Amino acid sequence: MGKLALKKESLDLVKAGLEIEKNILKLSVQKYQSQLRAFEKKHKLSSEEFIKKFKEGKLGDDEEWFDWLFAYKAVNHSKQKISNIKEIAF
Template sequence: MIAKTEREFQILRNSLERELKLIEYSIQKTTEKLKDFEKKHGISSEEFHKKFEKGEIGDSQEFMLWASEFEALELLKKDRDAIIRMLKLCR
């Protein structure tokens, strides 16, 4: 058990809730960046990333940035899901 008292659980919950808000904000901003790339290039980020991983689309600096944003979004979503699971345990 991580927290022994109700106060410790409250601190843990509050910290997780703050982190969740930061991650959700980052997801929103990253999604906006991906939409800009998609609009510019006329392809979804998912399709772009598949082609990028296969080496079918090139490796320009812009494509490297797009791929990085896409991968960051995937990590952010995993972190968000983990925090949501942890918050359920703290209720």
């Protein structure tokens, strides 16, 4: 694990910035999870089942499938970033 040296004033600023970023990411997760639920309800298919079928090429190239894929990836990406922020020790 790498170490970072900061002055006290800078440390407080970094902590506040990370907290803001974490909150923005949480809002992103909520937004895209809501979109995922809407796609799942509309198509009567879980996102995991959708991803499997999409990767197998069984769904075609409709724009909506790419919107669903984006929302799925956005949720996972945001959750990973939140996890990374939580791992930062001060």
